[in-house]
Structure formats: structure tokens, C-alpha cells
Amino acid sequence: MFPGTRAAAQNSTSEDQPRQTSNSLEDRPLTYYLPDLDYDPSIPTPEEFLGWQIGDWHISHDLQQAYMRTLAASSDRVTLVEIGRTYEDRPLLNLIFTTPENHANLEELRQRHLAWSRPDGNSRPGEVDDVPGVLYQGFSIHGNEPSGANAAPLVAYYLAAAPLSEVGKLLSDNIVVFDPSFNPDGLNRFASWANSHKNKNMTADGNDREYNEAYPRGRSNHYWFDLNRDWLPVQHPESRARIEQFHRWMPNVLTDHHEMGTDATFFFMPGEPTRVHPMTAPVNQELTAKIGTYHAAALDEIGSLYYSGEGYDDFYYGKGSTYPDIFGTVGILFEQASSRGHLQESDNGLLTFPFTIRNQVTTALSTFKALTELRPELLTYQREFNRDGVTRDGYVIDADGDPGRARELANILARHQLPVQHGTNDQGQEAYYVPKTPFSEAAFEPILEFEDSLFYDVSTFSLPMAFNLPYRQVSGGAPSGMRWTDFTLGGTPTEIDRSRAEYAYFVPSNDYYSVRAIYQLQDAGLRVKVSDQPFSINNGATKFGRGTAMIPVVGQEMSAEEIHRIVSEVEDETGIDILTTNSGLVDAGGLMLGSRSAYQTLRKPEIALLIEGSTSSLDAGETWHLLDQRFGMPITKLPIDEVGRADLSRYNTIIMPDGYYNNLDESVATALKEWMGRDKVFITVERASAWAAKNGLAKLTERKPANPDSSITQRPYAKASRDGGGRVLGGSIYQTEADLTHPLxxxxxxxxxxxxxxxxxxxEPAKNVYATPLRYAEEPLLSGYSPRGFAKSAAGSAAIVVSGNRGGRTIAFANNPNFRAFWFGTNRLFMNAIMFGSTIDGAAVE
Known part of the structure; x- marks a missing residue:
């Protein structure tokens, strides 16, 4: 066994301090949550630090992190590291728990664990006793599922202060990576809500305001994203920090503490046996079930109701309990019935906040016991899984002429520790290569066959399809004869020609970030035009596609030197090489740069995003993040109930995300109709498009999917729930066909x-033959589960329809182009709608 355990901590004495009286109506001892042990008195309990017992109030993130820092300063069993910051600049913390002797050799032990977990042939199977097990323990990735984050101080105290007779073997044989709050911004938002609405004489009535948060609620992060769907896309700082630490430690077990509906009990993995991703090894589920016996025994001891083996699943690798499975780690989901505040009525009696916390603490401690006793099995499984996943095959991904979009996919792959290489394909065009691993195979390959038709989340997640990038599998490693270099996170900078234009600058349309460049040029005060025709200059040596932006030097309100300075800054910020010309002439067949018919002046987008009320906060957040973070466009988040009273004239673009609009006040439609006019663009997504059609803001006709079950007259009652679930389309990938001449x-x-x-x-497609620039292919299903008959119904239907209204444009999307911030292949179309929608010819709208 690797070195040692420490001697028992010595008691320290200090002058007794008077205990501050909290506002709690209940005297709840530490032993309500933790075993009755001889804890180290030199280490403060959460109650001693806070002045109130855990469960009396919802802990805010600042208090939680302050206590974690106090523990780290008080105990030689813990090292605290700040692994990142949230959007709101809150620290993301990890506490590393092990013995002092192990801390002295922590990096050596980490490397020993990685060498075992990622075998390269140098470590021998007989060395398992010398390898530390690693547990990654994380809490409350949904901020309004707070029992986990409120349990974290108690669990951390237990690890820091419990006698070695209790935790010595755990800490000497293993390393615990402890993440007390996966989502600090959401946790803080919810703690503030619950605490500020708590009654002194608590009510359990679910109608009370304490239990009904205001939009967007505390589940999500700053941009209203569900971070438990971001383990695969890694688009947010919380996820990026967490994934980096995951691969730094390669844990054997990762636990993820959640909450569910108030009338439930307590769930622990495994989930539905028919809804496990086929790339997950069967032994993973066997180990999950074996660990589950420890949770069952612990919950039996305190008399809590629980269940397993149903409801939740291990299919989508973008969730915290499933992402680990594709790396030989056992991911464990815990779901505790939620009090959503401090006290609620439930089907199982009164549900108190302290009770929910106690269940989370109990299963955190039972995880320690499972890790201690199953460590050799867990280490052996991880080693064999990763060794069996080694191949000489890989994938070549073509950049498709778009360096920005391809670079973003490469960044995602690099964050998952895939050794990405950058180079050229056999046609001499930009490409990337990644080896085939269990993760890349799962993240690349389409899937069309399923054991079950029900899914807790999406049924497919092919990354190259999300980026609309061609890819192919190759054998024997990176293709020889091509130039490959190792890709580093952030990408290889584009070579930029700094020459100054005397006549005009061009922003090529092929790069994903060209709209960002155009906006920055506009925001700097430059007039920008766009070409709807392809053309070339320099006798064909330089070609430009439709959508190329032109910045003339003449006629601007600044000097040529100042224009060049601005252009250079935009090149640096976007990585786009903005090209130059010293003449208004183009090659034969093209229209000269002064042509009014080929070049239209672009208006600078002034954007309002409708939020609150019946809008979907997830969809609104995706749009907010896209514009604010990725494209640098300021937006006004306009409450939808204020539309009828707001001055809409200051906006030329209004975005209505998906939502529930059946009962939306008529004043919203009236105000939007009055706002519509020349250069105005109204963008609607999914059900917002249907609402726009019903209220005279879009010319759309719904197509009713065929019902393949219409001839069935009798089914068993017991099948009703599963039949209903099988008709749900939770998330799949479909093929569409585009009119590439259209501005969108x-x-x-x-x-x-x-x-x-x-x-x-x-x-339905528009009657105007030019007004449906994107429609579903005749055989549209590419990957994922599709309800029986739906793909046939979708064939040929409209994915985008453009309507005209009082000189303005309504651009209706049938699907969400901004899904989870990583669907780069279609959010480019959304950005085109914002920047170029007003240029769509009036003869080409419905």
C-alpha cells in the first residue's frame, strides 16, 4: 500500500465563545446529519462558523466558500484549489482530501493513478495496491436543487474532522476531489429567493411565494443554461473548469447530487436498464448496482424511502452522471425529493429542508464506504475499459472552408483531452484529425437503433453534425502524406495581411465569425455593404462568396488611416483576415463594387430579446449567450409583458424564443404589428413561430404529422404511459436542404x-417559391429516435419561412438553431437572420 496514515489530531483548547442564537425554531444537533463521533474540536463545525445549523437557512455561495476556505486552513487533510470563475466571477473550488502523507506526494500519486487509468503498457496489473482510488464528489449543478450544496459543508467537515478510526483507510487509500457547488451563480440566486421569502412560522403550502421562484429561476447559470447538459458541449466556464479537473484526476467514481419533484422519495443509480448508451460497458452498470447496495443500507439505517432502476437513464453523455461512463469512471446520480424552500406538503408527509440534506449527506458517506471496499474492482475496470478502447483508427474532419467553425469544434475535442491534430486533407484543404476512442466514437457516430423509445434527455449528440462539418473514419492513424501539427486549445492564429486598402476592404463570408467582424466594424462607425453575388478579383486569384461584406474607404466619416486601424483591431479580435483592394473593378462576369444592385448597405442591428412570462428561459438564455458572449452584440432583455407599453422604435430586430404562448395578451401582437416596417426583422423560434402565424405576424401553415396509430382501437391500460412516451421527440438530428443563394x-x-x-x-413550405430557404429532406432522419411515422411527415416541410409584413420581415424557424450553444451549424443561419434579414427582397417573401 502506498504511504501512510497520520496520527490522530491533537485536541486544541480556546476560550469558550458565547453561541450566537439563530432564528431557527428547531434545535437540530450535528448528529442529525453525521455519525456521533469524537470529531477534532480544533476544526469548526458548520454551525460554529455560520451561527446557525445547516438547514435553518439556505447557504449562500459566499458563505459556503468561506467555510470551505476555513476548513482548508484548519485541517492538514485538505488542500483547496480555485479551478476557475463563473460568469459572475464567483470562485469555483475543489477541495482535495487525503492524508497529510499523501498530500506530500500528491502529484506523484496523481501521475501514478493516471498511468494506471490510461495504460500505455508501462504499468503492470499486479500494482493495483499501489494505486490510489479517486472520487470526484459534486453538488447541486442545478442551483434550485440546493440540498446537495447545503450538505457539502457537513460532508467536508466529516472528512476534515472525523477520527482516523472512521476515515483513515478512506483517506490513506484514496483521494477525494470535492466540488461543493457545481453552479455558484444559480445556487446564490436560489438561496436569496428562498431565504427572503421564508416565514418565521413556516407554511407547507406549495402555493406560497417561497416555493414559486421568479423567472428564470435558480436552476440555471448566469446565462440561464442547464449546466447538467453541458458536460459534452463544454460551452461555459463552470463546465470547462470541471472537465479539466475530471481529466486531471480521472476519478473512479463521480457523484452528482440533485433534486426532483416534491412528491418523490430518493433515487440513486442505476437507472432504466434499457436506456444505457451502447458504448457504456456492462460492467459499469454492474459496479453501479454494487455501489447502490451501500446507499440502500445507509438509507435503511435512517429509515428513508428510496428507489433505483427506473425513471432516469445513462444515455446522453452530456450529463454529469453519464459523461464519466465513457472514460471508465462510474457516474452516480442522486435525486432527492425537493422541499424547494424550507417545508412542503408532499405525498409522503411534510418534507423539511433538513431532511433532504440528511439524505444527501447519508449517501455521500455511503459512497465513501463503497469506494473504500470496491477500490481494486473500480481501478481494474477503469484500466481495462481504457486499454480495450485503444485503436489505430481515427477521424478526419474537413473545415468546410470555415476556419472559425472548425476551430470551435477542435476546441471542444481538445477540452475532452483528445489529441487533436490540425493540417490539410488529401485535397489540400484545412482539416483536423482525432483518434478513435470510446469518447470520440460516441460523440461522432450517428445512432438509429434503440432498445427503448423513452429518453430522459436527447437521443443523439453527434458533434460533427452539430457543426455541419464533413468527417470520415480512417484506419491506421492520421493519413500519411498530409501535413499535421498538434492542435492547442484556442487554435492556430490565421495569417493576417496587414496591408492598407485605398479603395475597399472585404470581410469574407465563409468564416463563422464574419458577422461578428461586420458588427464590430459597424459599431466603430463604419458603413458596411454586403454582396448577394459571388465575384473574384486579381484574375480569379481571390474569390468571394455571397455574403461578402465590403467596407468602402471613400465616403466614410473618418480617414483612411483610422479605417485601417479599426480593421486591424477587428482582425485581431475575430481572427479573420480582412482582404483589400485598390480598385472598384472585379473580374469579368462580376458586378463592380459601386453596383447598387449587387451591394446593399447593412443597418446595424439594435436588438430586443423577449423574456419572462411565457417565454422559455432556456431558449432565451441560449440567444442571450450567443449574442453577448460569442458575437459581442449588446441586447435588451425585454419582458414580454412590457411589449405593449415599451417604446419599440429603438429596435430594428426583435427575437421571440420558443415558449408557451396560448394565453399571451393581445397587446403584444398589436404592438409588434405597429412596430413592423422597413428594415425591421422579427425572428421567431418554434412555438413562437406558430403564435406569430395565428396573430398575423407571419404567414405560416402548420402541418399535422400523420398518426400511425389511428387504426388502433384497443391497447392495454398498462401500455399507456410507455405509448405516450414513445410519441415524444426529445431531441434528434434531421437533414435539411438549403438554398445557398439566399441571404440566410x-x-x-x-x-x-x-x-x-x-x-x-x-x-408547410411557403406558397412563394423563394420564401422557404431551408426545408427538410425527403429522408430527413440522420440520427436519434424519431416517433413512428414522424420522419415521413417531416419530409419536405419548411425549416425556415420568410414572411413580409408592412415592409418588414418575419423569419420563422421551425427548430431551435441555437441549441445548447454548440449547434454552430445552424446558429450561423440565426446570425445571418439578424445581420442580413432586412436585405431579403420583397418579392421573395410569403
């Missing part, structure tokens, strides 16, 4: 574009 498709290279869709809302 500027910059795209191929007419085939994969789109993500959920739900069964369909629209």
Missing part, C-alpha cells in the same frame, strides 16, 4: 445542413 445561407458551402429538433411542430 450566406457563408454556407453545402446545401445539406443537419438541424437539431425536438417536438413535432411542423410547417
Amino acid at each position: 445561407l450566406f457563408g454556407m458551402q453545402r446545401k445539406e445542413i443537419p438541424v437539431f429538433r425536438s417536438g413535432t411542430l411542423l410547417f
Whole structure:
């Protein structure tokens, strides 16, 4: 066994301090949560630090992290590291728990664990006793599921202060990576809500305001994203820090503490046996079930109701309990019935906040026991899983002429520790290579066959399809004869020609970030035009596609030197090489740069995003994040109930995300109709598009999917729930076909574009033959589960319809183009709608 355990901590004495009286109506001892042990008195309990017992109030993130820092300063069993910051600049913390002797050799032990977990042939199977097990323990990735984050101080105290007779073997044989709050911003938002609405004389009535949060609620992060869907896309700082630490430690077990509906009990993995991703090894589920016996025994001891083996699943690798499974780690989901505040009525009696915390503490401690006793099995499984996953095959991904979009995919792959290489394909075009591993195979390959038709989340997640990038599998490693270099996170900078233009600058349309460049140029005060025709200069040596932006030097309100300075800054910020010309002439066949018919002046987008009320906070947050973080466009988040009273004239673009609009006040439609006019663009997504059609803001006709069960007259009652679930489209990938001459498709290279869709809302193509620039292919299903008959119904339907209204444009999307911030293949179309929507010809709208 690797070195040692420490001697028992010595008691320290200090002058007794008077205990501050809290506002709690209940005297709850530490032993309500933790075993009755001889804890180290030199280490403060949570109650001693806070002045109130855990469960009396919802802990805010600042208090939680302050206590964690106090523990780290008080105990030689813990090292605290700050692994990142949230959007709101809150620290993301990890506490590393092990013995002092192990801390003295921590890096050596980490490397020993990695060498075992990622075998390269140098470590021998007989060395398992010398390898530390690693547990990654994380809490409350959903901020309004707070029992986990409130349990974290108690669990951390236990690890720091319990006698070695209790935790010595755990800490000497293992390393615990402890993440007390996966989502600090959401946790803090919810703690503030629950505490500020708590009654002194608590009510258990679920109608009370304490239990009904205001929009967007505390589940999500700053941009209203569900971080438990971001383990695969890694688009947010919380996820990026967490994934980096995951791969730094390669844990054997990762636990993820959640909450569910108030009327439930307590769930622990495994979940539905028919809904496990086929890339997950069967032994993973066997170990999950074996660990579950420890949780069952612990919950039996305190008399808590629980269940397992149903409801939740291990299919989507973007969740915290499933992502680990594709790396030989056992991911464990805990779901505790939620009090959503301090006290609620439930089907199982009164549910108190302290009770929910106690269950989380109990299963955190039972995880320690499982790790201590199953460590050799867990280490052996991880080693064999990763060794068996080694191949000489890989994938070549073509950049498709879009360096920005391809670079973003490479960044995602690099964050998952895939050794990405950058180079050229056999046609001399930019490409990337990644080896085939269990993770890359799961993240690349489409899936069309399923054991079950029900899914807790999406049924597919092919990354190259999300980016609309061609890829192919190759054998024997990176293709020889091509130039490959190791890719580093952030990418290889584009070579930029700094020459100054005397006549005009061009922003090529092929790069994903060209719209960002255009906006920055506009924001700096430059007039920008766009070409709807392809052209070339320099006798064909330099070609430009539709959507190329032109910045003339003449006629601007600043000097040529100042224009050059601005252009250079935009090049640096976007990585786009903005090209130059010293003449208004183009090659034969093209229209000269002064042509009014080929070049239209672009208005600078002034954007309002409708939020609150019946809008979907997830969809609104995706749009907010896209514009604010990725494209640097300021937006106004306008409450939808204020639309009828707001001055809309200051906006030329209004975005209505998906939502529930059946009972929306008529004043919203009236105000939007009055606002519509020349240069105005109204963008609607999914059910917002259907609402716009019903209220005279879009010319759309819904297509009703065929019902393949219409001839069935009798089914067993017991099948009703599963039959209903089988008709749900939770998330699949469909093929669409595009009109690449249309302004919404500027910059795209191929007419085939994969789109993500959920739900069964369909629209008929427009009667105007030019007004449906994107429609579903005749055989549209590319990957994922599709309800029986739906793909046939979707064939040929409209994915985008453009309507005209009082000189303005309504651009209706049938599917969400901004799904989870990583569907780069279609959010380019959304950005084109914002920047170029007003240029769509009036003869080409419905």
C-alpha cells in the first residue's frame, strides 16, 4: 500500500465563545446529519462558523466558500484549489482530501493513478495496491436543487474532522476531489429567493411565494443554461473548469447530487436498464448496482424511502452522471425529493429542508464506504475499459472552408483531452484529425437503433453534425502524406495581411465569425455593404462568396488611416483576415463594387430579446449567450409583458424564443404589428413561430404529422404511459436542404445542413417559391429516435419561412438553431437572420 496514515489530531483548547442564537425554531444537533463521533474540536463545525445549523437557512455561495476556505486552513487533510470563475466571477473550488502523507506526494500519486487509468503498457496489473482510488464528489449543478450544496459543508467537515478510526483507510487509500457547488451563480440566486421569502412560522403550502421562484429561476447559470447538459458541449466556464479537473484526476467514481419533484422519495443509480448508451460497458452498470447496495443500507439505517432502476437513464453523455461512463469512471446520480424552500406538503408527509440534506449527506458517506471496499474492482475496470478502447483508427474532419467553425469544434475535442491534430486533407484543404476512442466514437457516430423509445434527455449528440462539418473514419492513424501539427486549445492564429486598402476592404463570408467582424466594424462607425453575388478579383486569384461584406474607404466619416486601424483591431479580435483592394473593378462576369444592385448597405442591428412570462428561459438564455458572449452584440432583455407599453422604435430586430404562448395578451401582437416596417426583422423560434402565424405576424401553415396509430382501437391500460412516451421527440438530428443563394445561407458551402429538433411542430413550405430557404429532406432522419411515422411527415416541410409584413420581415424557424450553444451549424443561419434579414427582397417573401 502506498504511504501512510497520520496520527490522530491533537485536541486544541480556546476560550469558550458565547453561541450566537439563530432564528431557527428547531434545535437540530450535528448528529442529525453525521455519525456521533469524537470529531477534532480544533476544526469548526458548520454551525460554529455560520451561527446557525445547516438547514435553518439556505447557504449562500459566499458563505459556503468561506467555510470551505476555513476548513482548508484548519485541517492538514485538505488542500483547496480555485479551478476557475463563473460568469459572475464567483470562485469555483475543489477541495482535495487525503492524508497529510499523501498530500506530500500528491502529484506523484496523481501521475501514478493516471498511468494506471490510461495504460500505455508501462504499468503492470499486479500494482493495483499501489494505486490510489479517486472520487470526484459534486453538488447541486442545478442551483434550485440546493440540498446537495447545503450538505457539502457537513460532508467536508466529516472528512476534515472525523477520527482516523472512521476515515483513515478512506483517506490513506484514496483521494477525494470535492466540488461543493457545481453552479455558484444559480445556487446564490436560489438561496436569496428562498431565504427572503421564508416565514418565521413556516407554511407547507406549495402555493406560497417561497416555493414559486421568479423567472428564470435558480436552476440555471448566469446565462440561464442547464449546466447538467453541458458536460459534452463544454460551452461555459463552470463546465470547462470541471472537465479539466475530471481529466486531471480521472476519478473512479463521480457523484452528482440533485433534486426532483416534491412528491418523490430518493433515487440513486442505476437507472432504466434499457436506456444505457451502447458504448457504456456492462460492467459499469454492474459496479453501479454494487455501489447502490451501500446507499440502500445507509438509507435503511435512517429509515428513508428510496428507489433505483427506473425513471432516469445513462444515455446522453452530456450529463454529469453519464459523461464519466465513457472514460471508465462510474457516474452516480442522486435525486432527492425537493422541499424547494424550507417545508412542503408532499405525498409522503411534510418534507423539511433538513431532511433532504440528511439524505444527501447519508449517501455521500455511503459512497465513501463503497469506494473504500470496491477500490481494486473500480481501478481494474477503469484500466481495462481504457486499454480495450485503444485503436489505430481515427477521424478526419474537413473545415468546410470555415476556419472559425472548425476551430470551435477542435476546441471542444481538445477540452475532452483528445489529441487533436490540425493540417490539410488529401485535397489540400484545412482539416483536423482525432483518434478513435470510446469518447470520440460516441460523440461522432450517428445512432438509429434503440432498445427503448423513452429518453430522459436527447437521443443523439453527434458533434460533427452539430457543426455541419464533413468527417470520415480512417484506419491506421492520421493519413500519411498530409501535413499535421498538434492542435492547442484556442487554435492556430490565421495569417493576417496587414496591408492598407485605398479603395475597399472585404470581410469574407465563409468564416463563422464574419458577422461578428461586420458588427464590430459597424459599431466603430463604419458603413458596411454586403454582396448577394459571388465575384473574384486579381484574375480569379481571390474569390468571394455571397455574403461578402465590403467596407468602402471613400465616403466614410473618418480617414483612411483610422479605417485601417479599426480593421486591424477587428482582425485581431475575430481572427479573420480582412482582404483589400485598390480598385472598384472585379473580374469579368462580376458586378463592380459601386453596383447598387449587387451591394446593399447593412443597418446595424439594435436588438430586443423577449423574456419572462411565457417565454422559455432556456431558449432565451441560449440567444442571450450567443449574442453577448460569442458575437459581442449588446441586447435588451425585454419582458414580454412590457411589449405593449415599451417604446419599440429603438429596435430594428426583435427575437421571440420558443415558449408557451396560448394565453399571451393581445397587446403584444398589436404592438409588434405597429412596430413592423422597413428594415425591421422579427425572428421567431418554434412555438413562437406558430403564435406569430395565428396573430398575423407571419404567414405560416402548420402541418399535422400523420398518426400511425389511428387504426388502433384497443391497447392495454398498462401500455399507456410507455405509448405516450414513445410519441415524444426529445431531441434528434434531421437533414435539411438549403438554398445557398439566399441571404440566410450566406457563408454556407453545402446545401445539406443537419438541424437539431425536438417536438413535432411542423410547417408547410411557403406558397412563394423563394420564401422557404431551408426545408427538410425527403429522408430527413440522420440520427436519434424519431416517433413512428414522424420522419415521413417531416419530409419536405419548411425549416425556415420568410414572411413580409408592412415592409418588414418575419423569419420563422421551425427548430431551435441555437441549441445548447454548440449547434454552430445552424446558429450561423440565426446570425445571418439578424445581420442580413432586412436585405431579403420583397418579392421573395410569403
